[in-house]
Amino acid sequence: MKAINLPMPESTELETFEALYARHHRMVRAVVFHLSGAMEIDDLVQETFVRIWKGLSSFRGSSSAKTWIYRIAVNAALDHGRKARRWKFGLLKETMPDPKNHEQGAVEKELVRKGLSLLSEEHRAVVVLHHFEGLSTSEISEILEIPEGTARSRLYYAKTALLEFLKKQGVSL
């Protein structure tokens, strides 16, 4: 079998890559975790950084590196979700209440995760980027490559659905 080798890194390119990893790996980890669950998180972080490595030479800086990396992480997670369709199954397995789990607010966190899992991928991405990553709708529109109005309306509908779900679960909001 003839294998295609990735281009071996120039030392400066590798240094850039390592710097990007050091600066953004926590953010990548959080995004893929919120979008795809904990089961595949390590693989998805690796997949995201492999895509970053492959795209490093063609990255022209038309957007900021942060925006570019967010976009790659979101796309990697959404691609995975579309391919595997394991998200709901995996999440439900993960979110079975653990009687030994006495962590403060554990039940509420699981409710948030379950609520997110019930949203569509597009809506989930907007909520994750806005609420957990603290990005504005303008930044989200750039990352997801959608108009800002669309980002705003997705956020509105996603929050409405989350609110309804949490109220049904007995959370007083």
Added chain:
Amino acid sequence: MSDEKFTKLDDFLAKHQPVPPPAPQDELLRLKNRLKRPTPPFWLRSPLVVSYAVAATLLVVWMVGVRPFSSPDRGEIDSFVVSTLGDFYSGDVGDDGDELNELLALTEE
């Protein structure tokens, strides 16, 4: 967007944000190793693509007439019989038909 409607939700999400599990200690090392590893060509990465390739190869083999898994078809047998009988009744049976001609003559007698 009516912000008031979501104020409590925003607080709730901020307070109860799920936390991802910690990254493995050797994550960067594993990543670098993965980057160095050869990647198979894209058409070998998907079993579906391989299946299509095998099916297409078999189809081409069949179309050019090799037909490795089939017996002679009815058309071939029919044309063989028709041409042999035709030769026989027209008397054009060559050397191989001598015995048959003799048998036919004996029958007529």
